[in-house]
Amino acid sequence: MTVPGGTRHAAGELVKPALELRGVRKAFGGAQALIDVDFTLRPGEVHAVVGMNGAGKSTLVEMVCGAVVPDGGDIVIAGRRHGALTPRKAHAAGVSIVHQRRSLVLGLSVTENLLLGRLPTRGGRVDWRRAREEAVRALADLGIDVAPGTAAARLGPGERTLVEIAREVHAGGRVLILDEPTASLGGADALRIHRLVRTLRERGTAIIYISHHLDEVLDLADRVTVMRDGRRVVTVPAGEVDLPALVRAMAGERLVQDRPDRARTFGEPVLELDGLDAGRLRGFGVTVRAGEIVAVLGPAGDGQSELFGVLSGLRRPRAGRVRVNGRRLRPGSVRSALSAGLRCVTGDRLALGLVPGLSVDENLDLVRRGLARPWLVRWGRLHREGRRARDRYGVVTLHSDPAVTTLSGGNQQKVLLAAWLDTGVTACLLEEPTNGVDVAAKADIHRLVDGLADGGAAVLLASSDVDEAVRLADRVLVVRAGRVVADRPMDQVTRDDLVSLTAGGTTP
Known part of the structure; x- marks a missing residue:
């Protein structure tokens, strides 16, 4: 049962939200990018954020990651209030992001990418045996079937996304932001990402899921927040809304164009x-x-x-x-x-x-x-x-x-x-x-x-x-x-x- 400030487990204990935004706002010049936005993310939840381009989604997640400093409001992570974050502080607090533009180092192996900046050492040198064992465990733990010695350049687009997600989770990410993770993937690769997201949810990871694929959002998310013109329009359980209703909330009074009646004639x-x-x-x-x-x-x-x-x-x-x-x-x-x-x-x-x-x-x-x-x-x-x-x-x-x-x-x-x-x-x-x-x-x-x-x-x-x-x-x-x-x-x-x-x- 949901209660103000948290979620009650079956045993009755109150669990703090993994992330809260309270009245955050941001302007760039004279343009208001975020206007008094409230947002809550629970542990073990996939919370989708949808909206048209310019609705404020990117500013919202960049603020959580420390890339954008809010003009006002509070960011609360696991009960600790932050007026603003830096990328280093956000990462230390357990916030990680996987961008739509993949960021693996293609010249390095899966193991090196997975442990980038954290490779184990012994006697001042990289302990490659231990690194490989750690990578094998990390991938197996998430059900990712990728050979750790494979060069990142040889991975398919879906495999690269899986490895990036595994890297952030292995680094201690408890609040994970996935920005259009399936935007350029085929159906089979998208299903692999969906399976991994569900696995992470079961493990208690709190996930913000950004996607323009609304059918995917409705299938995968627990709750959906709609942004429009820098404001949070509505937050609703995914099971209580359908695709036309989401589109109406995103577009407001704007209409989505259907296939027009054509009277075109073709030339040579x-x-x-x-x-x-x-x-x-x-x-x-x-x-x-x-x-x-x-x-x-x-x-x-x-x-x-x-x-x-x-x-x-x-x-x-x-x-x-x-x-x-x-x-x-x-x-x-x-x-x-x-x-x-x-x-x-x-x-x-x-x-x-x-x-x-x-x-x-x-x-x-x-x-x-x-x-x-x-x-x-x-x-x-x-x-x-x-x-x-x-x-x-x-x-x-x-x-x-x-x-x-x-x-x-x-x-x-x-x-x-x-x-x-x-x-x-x-x-x-x-x-x-x-x-x-x-x-x-x-x-x-x-x-x-x-x-x-x-x-x-x-x-x-x-x-x-x-x-x-x-x-x-x-x-x-x-x-x-x-x-x-x-x-x-x-x-x-x-x-x-x-x-x-x-x-x-x-x-x-």
Whole structure:
């Protein structure tokens, strides 16, 4: 039974909350990021925090981790009050975070990453035998099947996330913040993360779970807190709310856009892929006409992710051809792709799309400058063009030209799209264009994609999101294990058909 200030166990003893925030507030310049927020996290609880980009989720967890100092209010960890924390103090108090951007040292082994900064020594040297034994125990204790001697660079994305979580737990994390842990993972890897989260909950770890996947939140969380415009809107047991109610709470009066009625007509073939072999892709072919959106749908890692490297010119395929308006592109040539009007937008915006050290306008100028190859930067023009692109693509910033890393995920994604698609697009590949963004930003991006097709561009959408394919595509190709298993006009296939096909089933 829940009581003020804590939770009663069956024996009747009062257990203090693992974490409390009492009236915390934070402003950046004139913008209120958090307004008198109260929040409680109990031991052995998965407490999901959801909200649109800019709702205050990131500021909330950064405050708990000591990266942001509150303007007012209290932070209470295991009964001890803190006016503010530093990262060192937060970690010493048992607070750990696993970020969406994985932070393993790829050149080191699993053991070295797991015990980073805490490797056991003997006689002034690392005791590797003891380190390996400790790593084996730590991984086995959490049911993680990863060889401790494996180099981190050889791990899959899901395994890297599992090892990061194990590292924080082994370091003494009692309050664990998981920031979009499954955002870029396929179904099987996401299930492994879910199993580990449930294991940690049973052991008494208090978990703050940040996710844009609301179905995942409802399945995994004990309670859900909705943030909107810097305020806590509601905290509710996950079993007492459904997905539409969560979306309404997050969006307020804003409406989530459904698939629009289309009256588009398609032109001549623009983008033609024929017999492509690359990575897991085998004999892949598709033709996309002017004004058409074709989705290449499949579980993450089943082949559609190979398209970015091949079409952008970063990678030479083993076989096959790419044509734009009948012109064959030179394999492995970025300039050939760009000069043909082919734009490829990566699904990993911070690693491959944006330059974190530059401002928003500088990032917006990179592709234009690369096409024109000017020797000098014309700063006045850069900012004028940047302001126009920001307005056109709906990029929201607190001031005129901030560092791109200060933006929310949805605004970063809009900057990425503006940088690549505001430069004369004939055809484009969009790889997971709404990965890790909230429902409002997703609706904005979907409208941008519709606008591209309405303007006559040929759009190829590489995605693992069935609902996104249903919302956007005129035609869908389902890829499984690198091969096309279905090619259907969207009006001849249902959502359930697509779910079945991507999961390994069949349709009539």
